Amino acid sequence: MLPKALSCTLKNNVTMLKQSMDHSTDFALRCWGNEEGNPVLAVSFIEGLVDQQILTALLEDLTAGIRNGSVSEQNVETWLMDHIPIGSLTCIENEKDLIHSVLNGQVALLVEGSSKAFAASISGGPKRAVEEPSSQTVIRGPKEGFTEDISTNIALLRRKIKSTELHIDSRNIGTYTQTKVAVAYIRGIADPEVVMEISRRLDSIDTDSILESGYIEEFIQDGVWTPFPTMYNTERPDAVAGSLLEGLVAILVDGTPFVLTAPVTFFRFMASSEDYYQRYDLASFLRIIRMASFCLALLLPSFYIATTTFHQEMLPTTMLITLAAQRENTPLPALLEAMVMELTFEVIREAGTRMPRAIGPAISIVGALVLGQAAVQAGLVSAAMVIVVSFTAISNFVLPAINMSGSVRLLRFVLMLLAGSFGLYGVLAGLVPILVRLVSLNSFGVPYMLPIAPFNKSNLKDLFVRVPWWKMKNRPVMLGDSNLKRQSSEQESFAEQAGEHEKDPMA
Incomplete structure (x- = not known):
């Protein structure tokens, strides 16, 4: 059904606006009439959503123009173009x-005798300033983060990528919220099929509200029944800009600082923005640390439970005697002991997150130390179990992506139950379906385990280790193979020549 056109009579349009807003107290509408008292112009807006200074100046100029006759029904559009910033007036x-x-x-302006209205973009109101991201901090790198205002977020991207090929496609989603959702990509680098698929999935969303990008993620992601995230979220403009330059597509949602990027692979969640701002050798070392931390956070409690319960022969004699002495007075089996400790830590972690910032960190740290020490002294748990659970939690915090660390936390409990029931055979029985799911999972047509499965040699330069920038001549291969060239082929030879000069300073 086509939307109803505006009436040529100003009174009818004003009545329609009042009925639509149901005389809401924050809805403002002002009318100006001619000498006979008939309405000629009307201005409507929502208080708190517009810039009061610009609005006051606009209304003062409009009132003065009506009084002196410089503003009439015939020249109102021209007058608005002269008094409102260029590009902010729409019909x-x-x-x-x-x-x-x-x-x-x-701010909407209606004119008597015209079936058109004019909307001036002078939005204002309270907004959060650009601040350092709270969830993805770095030592070296930009300190600015996205805000809840989508216009500010798009501007932050434009500052990073000053190219006409950066394309922004916007739409409104949500019957009641009418949330603005923007799709950003670089034409010529992003795969057109991926862009079309993301746009198609966004257009198919039919819901009452979109309040955060997590709504969008659940509506359009691949692999609904999987703990692994198939879309990456970040509040760092530099991370989104880097993803766009590698052919990914970004989804910005008004009202949240978290921006989605897709398609992604599993190894994208092991990388940090800081990896590309410091030396490649240190970045590679830290990336290997993250890979090892992922494995420890997932498997360490399970292996401890399996070895102490079923496979004691795998432990050295000295370690076995020490563990046996610690567990001699422990009333709970290893599985229940680990479950109680893990759940206790999750409760403390959640309490530290929900508490006020002034006392949250102190309560969580002191609570964990006091409870752990008291539990060991009371003989409820062994000291080795406290060490295992603590190191597992620390390893979980090493992962740079929060959604991936959440997936590890969930899978860890499943593997612990299997380890307590069947030993290492249970751990292996749990790992096999996890690996099968990882290999079979896709993110908008891109294999989740690329470049390992399927194997792609060219993408290995930025996987477990990061080679120097002058070695990464091409972008990572995702779907298509168009415009893979990232830098000049002579860049590597320049770097090698610089290395030769370093060996021989007199050259």
């Missing part, structure tokens, strides 16, 4: 767009 021809522009923080 509206139907009732739906008029209401939407007002609810979006624009």
Whole structure:
């Protein structure tokens, strides 16, 4: 059904606006009439969503123009173009767009005798300033992060990528919230099929509200029944800009600082933005540390439970005697002991997150230390179990992606149950379906375990280790193979020549 066109009579349009807003107290509407008292112009807006200074100046100029006759029905559009910043004035021809522009923080101006309205973008109101990201901190790198305002977030991307090929495609999703969702990609680098598929999935969303990018992620992601995330979320503009330059597509949602990027692979969650700002040798070392921490966070409690319960012969004699002495007075079996400790740590972690910032970290750290020490002294758990659970938690914090660390936390409990029931055979029985799921999973057509399965040699330069920048001449291969060239082929020879000069300073 086509939206209803605006009326040529100003009184009808004003009545329609009042009925649509149901006389809401934050809806403002002002009318100006001619000498006969008939309405000529009307301005409508939502208080708190517009810049009050610009609005006051606009209304003062408009009132003065009506009084001195410089503003009339015939020249109102020209007058607005002269008094409102260039590019912020749009023409509206139907009732739906008029209401939407007002609810979006624009100032709508209606004229008697015209079936068109004009919307001025002078949005304002309270906004959070650009601050350092709280969830993905770095030592070296940009300190700015996305905010809840989508216009600010798009501007942050534009500052990073100053190219006409950076394309932004916007739409509104949500029957009631009408949340603005923008798809950003670089034409010529991003795969057109991926862009079309993401746009198709976004257009197919039919829901009442979109309040955060997590709504979008659950609606359009691949692999619904999997603990592993198939979309990457970040609040760092530099991370999104780097992803766009590698052919990924970004999804920005108004009202949240977290931006989604897709398609992604498993190894993307092991990388940090800081890997590309410091030396390649240190970045490679830290990346290997993260890979090892992922394995420890997933498997360490399970292996401890399996070896102490079923496979004591695998332990050295001295270690076995020490563990046996610690567990001599422990009333719980290893599985229940580990479960109680893990659940206790999860409770403390959640409490530290929900508590006020002033006392949250202190309560979580002191609570963990006091409870752990008291449990060991009371003989409820062994000291070795406290060490295992603590090191597992620390390893979990090493992962740079929060959603991947959450997946590890869930899978760890499953593997612990299997280890306590069947030993190492149970751990292996749990790992096999996890690996099978990882290999079979896709993210918008891209294999999740690329470049290991399927194997791609060219992508290994930025996988477990990161080679120097002058070695990464091409972008990672995702779907298509168009425009893979990242830098000049002579860049490597320049770097090698610089290395020769370093060996012989007199050369």
